[in-house]
Amino acid sequence: MSAAVEPFKSRRVYLVLRDRIAGGALPAGARLPGEPDLAAEHGVARVTVRRALDQLAQDGLVERRPGVGTFVLGGTALPPATADFADVFTHLKEMGRRTEVRLLSFGYAVPPPPVAQALELLPGEAAQRAVRVRRTADGPFSYLTTHVPARIGQTYSEAELASQPLLALLERSGLRIGRARQSIGATLAGPDVAEVLEVGIGAPLIALTRLVQDEAGRPVEHLHALYRPDRFSFEMQMQRTGAEGERRWSPMVPAGAEPANANGTGREPSPRDEERTGS
Amino acid sequence: MSAAVEPFKSRRVYLVLRDRIAGGALPAGARLPGEPDLAAEHGVARVTVRRALDQLAQDGLVERRPGVGTFVLGGTALPPATADFADVFTHLKEMGRRTEVRLLSFGYAVPPPPVAQALELLPGEAAQRAVRVRRTADGPFSYLTTHVPARIGQTYSEAELASQPLLALLERSGLRIGRARQSIGATLAGPDVAEVLEVGIGAPLIALTRLVQDEAGRPVEHLHALYRPDRFSFEMQMQRTGAEGERRWSPMVPAGAEPANANGTGREPSPRDEERTGS
Known part of the structure; x- marks a missing residue:
């Protein structure tokens, strides 16, 4: 067979093996078939199998012991353990203590129609558009595109947005x-985002769209955020409320917030609570 | 060039064009380059370009006019408009009015280590495992794998789980x-899930992991859910709370719930509120 890597086939082999591990067909400690056997089973080149196994190892699902074989690791969460990193209801603003932001672009442009519509702009009206990437010591985890109506955007500079949270500048x-x-x-992940977030093209990303309004209900910021799921996830706690038979859940407010719905059963603070999401 | 479709290359062309549309480089109404030009630009076969354009059309991003060309559609949300379908804090239980569930498998098995650990099972202890798919009239949208400790699972039958919400059976x-x-x-999406959810292998899916506990804090259900993002999204509203300078958000409770944090600014009810998520 050719020695060229076949990325689509490699992804397929990866996904098949990942699902076998997740489903328990390949339990913790099991030795995977050898590369030649996997190559024959899937009708692909050995280099393609190797790439799939590398990906599984990178996910923490298997351990490759050179000269011995590839073994399923125990205690691994599937899908890949997402960090208990961000609380969707925590501080969206007081960022930056443990994360760093890099401003990739800053300018004024007519936004795509759905963004213009959400921001209630006039036809052809420009908005302040910025692209930022946020990273921890582990590397990049989010790719943030924001649009702000120009009359508000003109109150801050490129240098200010490079160093301060957007929400702080808005206020x-x-x-x-x-x-x-x-x-x-x-x-x-498309090609541009993949390069910035250091993932392969076609890798899965969490996509978030947020519209922020002022107290009068006027839209002041549109955020489109993409997150690497291996480095970021949305964590939330819910509590069953209502009379029996009503069967409803209500959100629990993070510790430290001012819980208007305080009920004595607040969420336990997480050691990572200081790491914040948001823009 | 060969007439064989090149799935990985096709996905790459699709993602490049999708990003050009999202970024505004190809605005609404613009005519895309012809298939031969796109094929030459990306170094792929025309059939590969055609597949990428089909995918864009399926996403509602472009319109293909036979014999004329391919045009960018206006007013399309990017990433693909996710339905205002489910409220993460709404009724997790009173399902089934407008959605249908199909039980794909039911049995007892030792769960994968992270699930066993979350459910606090003894080593080698089995759990009731079920796989269900939920669909609307549009087709399938979620793939739900649940594990319940065997002592609880034994209180309901396969037929009951095929027709009733798991949370109702638990209660x-x-x-x-x-x-x-x-x-x-x-x-x-891996191969098995892709087939059930009617998406391509490698399509993006929202992944949710939920651990449900009883009032004493004992784990009673582990849910792993996969959602098609074109048919399902998590919608939530937040409200800025705390003193100025505190910069915190708190969740807003859905209309109809018993809002312990009622503050006169509850979420507007959505016409789709009757459609419920959960397991």
Whole structure:
């Protein structure tokens, strides 16, 4: 067979093996078939198998012992353990203590139609557009694209946005932030984002869209954020409420917040609570 | 060039074009380059370009006019508009009015180590394991794998789980459900899940892991759920709270719930509120 790596086939082999491990068909401690056997089973080159095994090892799912074989690791979470890193309801603003942000681009542009619509811009009206990447000591974990109406954007400079949280700059301009509405989904990394987040093209990412409004309900910021799921996840606690038969859940407010719904059963503080999400 | 489709290359072309549309380099109404030009630009076969364009059309990002060309559609949300379908804090239980569930498997098995650990099982202890798929009239949207300690699982039958929400069966057994803790991430569809959810292998999926506890804090259910992001998303509203300078957000309780944190600014009810998530 050719010695060229076949990325799509490699991904397929990776996903098949990942699911076998997740499903228990390959339990902890099990030795995977050898590379030649896997190559024959999947009809691919050995180098393709090797790439799939490398990916599994990188995920912490298997251990490769040179000259011995590849073994399933125990105690691994599947899907890959997402860090108890960010609380969706924690401080969206007081960032930066343990994370670093890098401003990739800053300018004014007419945003794509759905963003313009969400921000209630006039046809052809420009917005302040910024792209930032946020990283910990482990590397990059989020790719943030923000749009802010130009009248607000003009109150801060590129240098200020490079060093201060956007929400702080918005409030400095005199805005009183009211609510935010957000939606969480998933997408694949395109070439540009893949390079910045140091993942392969087509890698899975958490996709978040958030619209921040002032106290009068006027939109003041549109955020589109992409997160590496191996370095970031949304953690939340819920509590069953309502009369029996009602069967409803309500969110629990993070420790340290001002819990208007305090009920004596607040969330335990996490040692990582100081690490914040947001923009 | 060969007429064989090159799936990895096709995905790459798709992601490049998707990002150009999202970034505004290809604005609404723009005509994409012709298939031969795109094929030459990316060094791929025309059939590969065609597949990428089909995927863009399926996402609602472009319109293909036979004999004329391919045009960027306006008003499309990017990433693909996720339905305002489920509220993460709404009724996790009263399912089934507008969605249907199908039980794919039911049995007892020793769960993978992270699940066994979360459920506090003894080494080698089995759990009731079920795989279900949930669908609307549009098709499948979630793939749910649940593990329940065997002593609780034995209180319901396969037929009951095929027709009733798991949470209802848990409560019928006498359990008093307390809290749930969940984590939201992203992953790629493996072959089995891809077939059930009717997506391509390697498609992006929202991954949720939830641990449900009784009022005494004992784990009673472990849920691993995979969602198609084009049919499902997590929607939430947050409100800025705390003194100025504190810069914190707290969740807003969905309309209809018993809002212990009622503050007169509850979330507007959505027309889709009756459609529920959960297991």
